[in-house]
Amino acid sequence: MDMKLNVQSSPHIRDNISTRLVMLDVVIALIPASVWGVLRFGLNAALVIIVSVLACLISETIFNMIVKKPNTIDDLSAVVTGMILALNMPPEVPLFIPVVGAVFAIVIVKMLFGGLGQNFMNPALAGRCFCLISFAGPMSNYKSALSVDAYSSATPLVLLKQGSEVNLFDMIFGYTPGTIGEISAVCLLIGAVYLLVKKIIDLKIPMVYLISFTIFILIFSGKTTDVNYILGEIFGGGLIFGAFYMANDYTTSPIxxxxxxxYAVFLGVMTGIFRLWGKSGECVSYVILMGNILVPLIESITIPIAFGKEGK
Amino acid sequence: MYTFRHGVHPNERKELAKDKPIRVIKAGKTLVYPLQQHIGAKAKATVKVGDRVLVGQIIGEADGMISANVLSSVSGIVKAIEDRLVVGGQKVESIIVENDDKYDAIEGFGVERDLNSMSKEEIIKAVKDAGIVGLGGASFPTHVKLQPKDPDKIDYVLVNGAECEPYLTSDYRLMLEETEMLIKGLRSMLRVFPKARGIICVEDNKRDAYDKIKAALAGVDNIETALMKTKYPQGGERQLIYAITGRKINVSKLPADAGVVVDNVDTVVSIGYAVCKSTPLLRRIMTLSGDAYNETANLNVRFGISYKEVIEAVGGFKTEPEKMISGGPMMGLPVFSLDMPVSRNSSALLAFAKDPLTGLRETNCINCGRCVKACPINLVPTKMYKAAKAGNFEEYIKLNGQECITCGSCSFVCPAKKPLTPYFSYMKFAVRGYLNSKKEKEAKK
Incomplete structure (x- = not known):
């Protein structure tokens, strides 16, 4: 028998999972929220998503060409970044803004630091915050061509700040103004359940984030018994979107x-502080970026005790 | 149900061979006995070229505190004593015996003995003479395990019937077919440790074996059974001890330090034969499985038979394999030649038409944490990997890298297909060298 056998070190089998499959599942999970955003806000919302995804793919390709590295867009992470960036944009934003955000996210935040897995901030969120600072006006204009209801352009968080009541049904099902992807808690949670079932995410970061935030505002808002207010804060703004899709981003959350x-308690408390005493209601993006920066520190002080080494 | 924290769930694939009863295969003309088939010092040859040897005769004598005898599994003439290739890739001094097909055995071979009339010392001697080593994979000499520093401290004797490696079914078959001898083996061990409770630990994917053992134990008071969750690496020594007793040991401790003696099913059956039937360890049970074989099987193979002959016994290959593994797919060794003898750690010989690792592409680590959630030792494999790649020994030690049991769980779950475990296997030795040279430097100062 003259056979040629492959020789590698153990283990000789691998789980049927790859970075690409992980990213694909996140894309699938974001579809309900994206579709709802387009249905709710119309054509421009669809264009924002498409332009943002394309801009991410193209800027990653060009970057790889310039630095003479193999193209990496087939891992689909650029698609995820593009989608999350787009879903964080207001519906009527001029289309050059998502392009600027995408280039910033991919080139500055991700590729310059070594590409996928090497970035210290969530690229999509950094891109969004870059746009928020650079184009404050269009980035916080939530008027929509299609939304003709009473709230017009006042987001639930603005209403809560003014001390008004919010319509919880509209918030949960997605009939309020807001960014393209954040408005429907139901759509976001459908995607989150999909990711949980596929074991792409687990509940720890999202739940600890939401619970610590809830406890914080229950204690400090002075409106402990106001159910409408408390639930409004939980379902308002980008909290659900942030908790299930951005705070638990693999690369930029602790391992x-x-x-x-x-990390999740930090996010919950900081979100509470900004929501209660900050000027703008919208703070989840900034808080998550702050949390991202603390991750190396948090990791270095939370290395688990090895099995059998307890008490030593 | 008993278990440990973390771990992984590889596809079991035990259905391929689990219903194949153990069958004995014939030995060929030439048998090869490496003198190092165990952890510890190499055995010393006690025969010369030209000598006639008998079945069960000691041909290599245990040399030192931790060592084991090597025995001839056939009768015949010693043809040569020379270096031969073994599965690990090394060349090891081996005794080559030409089989005369007479199977003349040594005096007293196969004589029934009454366990109750045997003393502790007689039992340990029987185990040592029989050349018994741990057949789970590590090949630690069993008689050494039976003589811990403080025998009175031992309060558990565990039989490891987890068989958590995918594809492997030899222990399962033994539990079904040799239930009696398994219990006799454990009773022999309990005579050495009279204060201990014996527990036969089985994963719940082998329910019928568990039930059979449980039924056979009716009326026996110091032996129990324990059903464990099917999870890899449930059969890892530290995981098993923790699952059953709640005690934790680390790399610097032996199971005996936690009052536990653990032996694998095949080892305990072999103890039973050695003690109660004067039959030394001359064979092992091997699973042949994988899609490249014409037929899968559980075989009773005499030591010294070559892999080639074992494969011929199951009718050869259906398709030429691209990958062969000695042992299980999670921790087994890759096979690169079939001209090697079956030895004590050959728990299985798997053959795959397609190498499951072909075409996997390594990508960037995305810090997903799957390795952290898989690690049964609570380590942070991705950080260890980065430290190992950077040659940062201090960081690697700080991350408790030396605690790694190289079970392969982290590599198995990694979506970026990083070679985590191979690096850790290498670091085990590299760090030891680093620490030694550091000690020397400090001594010089």
């Missing part, structure tokens, strides 16, 4: 289990 809890 240690205790670290995940510390």
């Amino acid at each position: 240690t289990m205790l670290g995940e809890v510390v």
Whole structure:
């Protein structure tokens, strides 16, 4: 028998999972929220999503060409970045803004730091915040061509700040103004359940984030018994979107289990502080970026104790 | 149900061979016995070229505190004593015996003995003479395990029937077919540790074996059974001890330090044969499985038979394999030649038409944390990997990298297909060298 056998070190089998499949599942999970955003806000919303995704793919391709590296867009992470960036944009934003955001997210935040997995901030959120600062006006104009209801352009968080009541049904099902992807808690949660079932995400970061935020505002808002207010804060703004799709981004959240809890509590408390005492109601993006920056520190102090090394 | 934290769930694929009863295969003309088939010092040859040897005769004598005898599994003439290739890739001094097909055995071979009339010392001697080593994979000499520093501290004797590696079914078959001898083996061990409870631990994917053992134990008071969750690496020594007793040991401790002795099913059956039937360890049970074989099987193979002959016994290959593994797919060794003898750690010989690793592309680590959630030792594999790649030994030690049991769980779940476990296997030795040279430097100062 003259056979040629492959020789590698163990293990000799691998789980049927790859970075690409992970990213594909996130794209699938974002579809309900994207479709709802387009249905709700119309053509420009669809264009924002398409332009943002394309801009991400193209800027990653060009960057790889310039630095003479193999193209990496087939891992689909640029598609995820493009979608999350687009879903964080107001519906009537001029189309050059998502392009600027995409280039910033991919080139500055991701590729310059070494590409996928090397970035220290969530690229889509950094791109969004870059646009928020650079184009404050169009980025916070939530008027929509299609929304003709009473709230017109006042987002639920603005109403809550003014002390008005909010319509919880509209918030949960997505009939309020807001960014393209954040308005429908139901659509976002459908995607989140999909990711949970496929074991792409687990509940730790999202739930600890939401619970610590809720406890914080229950204590400090002075409106502990106002159910409309408390639920409005939870379902308002980008909190649900942030908690299930951005705070738990693999690369920019802690890898240690205790670290995940510390990080999520930090996000919850900071979101509470900004929501209660900040000027703008919208703070989830900034808070998550702040959390991202703390991740290396959190990880370094939460290395788990190895099995059998307890008490030493 | 008993279990440990973390771990992974590889596809079990045990259905391929689980219903194949163990069958004995014939030995060929030439048998090869490496003198190093165990952890510890190499055995010393006690025969010369030209000598006639008998079945069960010691041809290599345990040399030192931790060592084991090597025995001839056939009768015949010693043809040569020379270096031969073994599965790990090394060349090891081996005794080559030409089989005369007479199977003349040593005096007293196969004589029934009454366990109750045997003393502790007699039992340990029987185990040592029989050349028994741990057949789960590590090949630690069993008689050494039976003589811990403080025998009175031992309060558990665990039989490891987890068989958590995919494809492997040899322990399962033994539990079904040799239930009696398994219990006799454990009773022999309990005579050495009279204060201990014996527990036969089985994963719940082998329910019928568990039930059979449980039924056979009716009326026996110091032996129990424990059903464990099917999860890899449930059969890892530290995981098993923790699952059953709640005690934790680390790399610097032996199971005996936690009052536990653990032996694999085949080892305990072999103890039973050695003690109660004067039959030394001359064979092992092997699973042949994988899609490249004409037929899968559980075989009773005499040591010294070559892999080639074992494969011929199941009718050869259906398709030429691209990958062969000695042992399970999670921790087994890759096979690169079939001209090697079956030895004590050959728990299985798997053959795959397609290498499951072909075409996998390594991508960037995305910090997903799957390795952290898989690691049964609570380590942070991705950080260890980065430290290992950077040659940062201090960081690697700080991350408790030396605790790694190289079970392969982290590599298995990694979506970026990073070679985590291979790096850790290498670092085990590299860090040891680093620490030694550091100690030397400090001594010089």
